[in-house]
Amino acid sequence: MKYNVIVATHHKTGTVWMDGVFKMLAAELGVAYLDSRAQSEHPAPALRPPFILLNSDSDFRDRPQLLERGDVRILHLIRDPRDVVISAMHYHKKSNESWLHEPVPGYDDVTYQRRLKEQPTRHRQYVYEMEHSSAGTVHDMLGWRYGRPNCFEARYEDLRQDTHLACWRRISTFLGFDETEQAICDECFWRNSLFGGLSRLGNRHVRSGDVGQWKREFTVPLAYTFVARFPGALQALGYEPDHNWVLDLQHPPSRLERLADGGLRPLRELSRAFSFF
The missing domain is CATH 3.40.50.300 (P-loop containing nucleotide triphosphate hydrolases)
Structure with missing residues (x-):
């Protein structure tokens, strides 16, 4: 060496x-x-x-x-910070890492993992991850x-x-x-690579490892939440030139599951309740 x-x-x-x-x-x-x-x-x-x-x-x-x-x-x-949020949220829901199971002061001594899993929708789980552990990761990458x-x-x-x-x-x-x-x-x-000799099967650290998972997971409301939380992160790290990626998001109807606050009924239920679709 x-x-x-x-x-x-x-x-x-x-x-x-x-x-x-x-x-x-x-x-x-x-x-x-x-x-x-x-x-x-x-x-x-x-x-x-x-x-x-x-x-x-x-x-x-x-x-x-x-x-x-x-x-x-x-x-x-x-x-990409968007994929960091996705990967971290799913990992933190299942991981046995000790810090995830230690009571968090100021949060009624509830553990990080329990608080994450208690969020009522996947949208809210991603938002929780943005506001906590992944916020530190993005901050560190920028810093x-x-x-x-x-x-x-x-x-x-x-x-x-x-x-x-x-x-x-x-x-x-x-x-x-x-x-x-x-x-x-x-x-x-x-x-040690997923495309080489490392099998994803049986590896507790690997859920997907794919690039661009956010294109499948991010709804428009979640994207706006991300931009509000990390307004210039993607530009500073060279992943996007501007915020137009939010406008480019397209999802088939089956993926439009939640509105911005993540706590309302699925859109298909709203469409039955109101005759505007």
Whole structure:
């Protein structure tokens, strides 16, 4: 390895995926592998080169100097915030992660998961996710300092569709792996990818993993709610040039299930109650 490698992700942007890839890679290369959950238990001596470090929330406030080291190359991974909300909501409804089952102060000591599942409609569940956990993820993606010369800025969407490994090879080259190491990188990436050797079946972290899930899930009212909550996020992250995507949303009648507040009767019931359809 020419450089030490830092992999910086965010919740539901491919963290488990990258963990699998780089943990396998570290084992193949015989280098130290650390993740963000263990950082507090592994002070500076544990970071003696060569190392690969995964930070699952891209938070380096405790070690800002790491990102400035001349012997470090960084891979930073983001995802379309709309898909982050969708993926996170479904994951949080079923996950056994401990924080989801701990009483939340100020919310009658009800757990996050229970509060989420108590929302009466899927619309309200997505809104709840926007207002809580995913709000932090979007904020963190926006708050990352972009433009570092030692950082490769990548998108989940590009890697998820990278069946020919073109993007991945640009990344592994940038991270400083030589030709022999790149062959190992390719193998580790392929074996841990849904289009490669990783089966979605039996993987509790993977519900879909698809790109552009929001096109199927977002109703127009939900889209307006998203824009109100994160007014410039998609533009700042380069996913949309403006808000016209909201106007482009089209859903067949079977998907027009709820009005804006998510608490009214389905539209088909309203159509029977009123003769304006």
